[in-house]
Amino acid sequence: MDLFTAIKGRRSCRKYKPDVVPREKIERILQAANWAPSGRNWQQWEFLVVSGEKRDKIGQLYGELAAQRWPDPQARTPEQKVFLQWAETLGGAPVVIVALTKTDADPNTRKMNLESVAAAFQNLLLAAYAEGLGTCWMTGPLRREEELKELLGVAEDQEIVAVTPLGYPAEWPAPPLRLDPDLSQKVRWIE
Ligand SMILES: Cc1cc2nc3c(=O)[nH]c(=O)nc-3n(C[C@H](O)[C@H](O)[C@H](O)COP(=O)(O)O)c2cc1C
Incomplete structure (x- = not known):
């Protein structure tokens, strides 16, 4: 798949089929993540591929968090109910991938670590899309x-950067509008 097609076509998927994702596919996606640029070439990411009971627990935890936003069940709008359903079930995705990095007391190093893992995570998202x-x-x-760290056995000196469900999409959302499609506000050319 052409890179620009993947960049534009990827969406945040919130409804998945229950079908198992073959391990080789997941490995290819993780390989793409592992080829990201990284500060000082530390490649300071680690990934957990979570399924089974621990996957369910992540959903439970996220569902509880989401429910706190709208504590009165009677007052929830249909959109809020849909969001809660997504949070509790993680959209039915069979796998969750969790990205970790090392914590660091120095804010500059911490920022560098987070940026490196964010780059790897975006690679992962795009590669997943290219894999269908x-x-x-x-x-x-x-x-x-x-x-979450306790649930997944994450070491004290590590932090969780991001989490994503992974699975075959049952539904793709419509692409959200770009806030500044002609980049007249978001870009300044300094010459
Ligand atoms: C740093 C970051 C955090 C996000 N956190 C959540 C989240 O906790 N729950 C969720 O449903 N979506 C989350 N999203 C997805 C965004 O809502 C989504 O990217 C945005 O609405 C644009 O839609 P698109 O990804 O389909 O282009 C997050 C995205 C980013 C980049």
């Missing part, structure tokens, strides 16, 4: 990062 799979970059569940 859906993903949804999520930082919402990180509001309970300590619990």
